[in-house]
Amino acid sequence: MKNGRTFIKRVVLDYWPYWVGGVLLGILNTLLACFDKPWGITGNIAQWGLAVCRAAGGQPETWFYVWDEPLKLNFAELLFSRGTVINLGVIMGVMLAAVLAAEFRVKKVKSARQLALGIAGGLLMGYGARLALGCNIGGLVNGIASQSLHGWVFGLFLILGAWAGSMFMKYLVSKNGN
Amino acid sequence: MKKNRQKRLSLGVIGFITAFGLAAFVADKRLLVIWGIGIALGFVLYRSGICFASAFRDVFLFRDFSMTRMVIILTGVSFVGIGIIQAIAASRGLPVTGRIYPVGFHTAVGGVLFGFGMVLAGGCASGTLQRIGEGFILFLTVLLGIAAGSVLGVYHFSWWVNSFFSTDAVFIPDFIGWIPGLVLTPVLLGGLYLVTVAIEKRKR
Amino acid sequence: MAEIKLDMLGEVCPVPLLTAQKFIGEMKSGDTLSVETDYNRTVRNIIKWCDDMGYDFNIEDKDDGVWLVTIEKK
Numbered sequence: 012m013k014n015g016r017t018f019i020k021r022v023v024l025d026y027w028p029y030w031v032g033g034v035l036l037g038i039l040n041t042l043l044a045c046f047d048k049p050w051g052i053t054g055n056i057a058q059w060g061l062a063v064c065r066a067a068g069g070q071p072e073t074w075f076y077v078w079d080e081p082l083k084l085n086f087a088e089l090l091f092s093r094g095t096v097i098n099l100g101v102i103m104g105v106m107l108a109a110v111l112a113a114e115f116r117v118k119k120v121k122s123a124r125q126l127a128l129g130i131a132g133g134l135l136m137g138y139g140a141r142l143a144l145g146c147n148i149g150g151l152v153n154g155i156a157s158q159s160l161h162g163w164v165f166g167l168f169l170i171l172g173a174w175a176g177s178m179f180m181k182y183l184v185s186k187n188g189n
Numbered sequence: 190m191k192k193n194r195q196k197r198l199s200l201g202v203i204g205f206i207t208a209f210g211l212a213a214f215v216a217d218k219r220l221l222v223i224w225g226i227g228i229a230l231g232f233v234l235y236r237s238g239i240c241f242a243s244a245f246r247d248v249f250l251f252r253d254f255s256m257t258r259m260v261i262i263l264t265g266v267s268f269v270g271i272g273i274i275q276a277i278a279a280s281r282g283l284p285v286t287g288r289i290y291p292v293g294f295h296t297a298v299g300g301v302l303f304g305f306g307m308v309l310a311g312g313c314a315s316g317t318l319q320r321i322g323e324g325f326i327l328f329l330t331v332l333l334g335i336a337a338g339s340v341l342g343v344y345h346f347s348w349w350v351n352s353f354f355s356t357d358a359v360f361i362p363d364f365i366g367w368i369p370g371l372v373l374t375p376v377l378l379g380g381l382y383l384v385t386v387a388i389e390k391r392k393r
Numbered sequence: 394m395a396e397i398k399l400d401m402l403g404e405v406c407p408v409p410l411l412t413a414q415k416f417i418g419e420m421k422s423g424d425t426l427s428v429e430t431d432y433n434r435t436v437r438n439i440i441k442w443c444d445d446m447g448y449d450f451n452i453e454d455k456d457d458g459v460w461l462v463t464i465e466k467k
């Protein structure tokens with residue numbers, strides 16, 4: 012089974028080492044910071060949620076919040092806002108890299124359990140990111156990089172949450188017959 | 190060897206990127222640059238296989254710190270870049286830029302919930318976008334979950350801030366001075382990096 | 394020589410590697426475990442794990458974005 016090693020050379024080493032990715036993301040993040048603010052993701056997703064909420068008759072504009080970019084609740088305005096352009100750009104950039112390598116594939120939902128975990132995880136992430144004012148990138152990386160205390164506090168408690176989640180996942184897999 | 194297998198898909202993706210880029214340019218010229226940076230971010234995320242959830246989860250599950258070190262490197266490079274921008278702004282008497290936000294009990298609660306959620310879902314916010322781009326149907330529902338959770342989070346935010354300890358944004362150099370701040374962050378990041386190397390060495 | 398096959402299509406981290414670890418723990422030396430996955434990070438994770446553990450492995454490119462990783466327990 013030695014040709015496993017040759018396979019790495021042919022395809023998997025085409026993947027860039029993590030540190031190269033880290034350095035490049037840091038440079039791109041700095042470029043974004045030249046345009047007003049460093050990289051952030053969830054603030055924009057929250058604004059889409061609020062826009063839907065307002066379209067359904069809610070009044071989210073009256074809720075107190077610290078926004079990282081101006082609150083836009085009109086779908087057309089939101090589509091061509093900085094946050095949406097970055098988020099959609101990330102999705103399309105990933106897709107571009109995948110199709111160029113002929114690795115793109117529509118991946119079906121595996122099981123009801125996976126779907127339930129995904130929705131629960133999404134809800135917790137959305138709620139948590141809004142309380143903490145940022146996600147891994149906007150809160151942790153850029154909080155620390157901007158020398159804001161909240162980045163360090165967020166990171167510390169993030170580790171706690173990730174530990175609990177890891178133990179939970181380990182328990183689920185050990186219990187499941189799969 | 191297998192370069193041409195998804196040629197038509199590739200052309201479709203490139204077509205969409207061009208079309209949206211033009212639309213963004215018409216809306217606001219700066220958006221075209223932002224669009225380009227977004228695409229580049231996605232490309233790098235995929236090619237280098239970056240996953241922020243893995244940086245915290247795999248430490249506990251597999252004693253694997255390789256992604257943790259990536260996050261530390263990314264933070265370090267960003268610290269240098271953003272630090273320069275902040276210094277230029279400060280020297281011109283402009284307000285300091287970056288992501289500097291209030292901190293308090295809500296930060297801690299948010300951190301725990303976010304950390305738990307990203308492990309359950311199998312990807313954090315950037316991971317969700319990344320996996321949507323790779324074709325995971327599942328992560329469209331995760332994205333909807335993030336949006337719905339965010340609405341609730343914004344709605345409850347004032348309650349958390351008013352009911353528990355919270356303080357205005359703490360910009361570390363305001364408290365310890367510019368020079369100590371410029372020393373403290375790299376020392377802490379470098380220390381963490383060395384800790385991850387030491388733990389991994391001990392396991393072997 | 395027992396052979397176990399895991400269908401991990403559509404699964405995300407950390408499920409494939411955790412499951413593989415669970416099964417390899419119950420296997421005897423010389424048995425093989427094959428994992429079918431459509432997630433490139435899973436391939437990368439398994440390779441790193443095999444390197445750490447000293448297992449031999451083979452990767453087959455089954456389709457666009459589908460890989461079959463076969464691991465032999467030593």
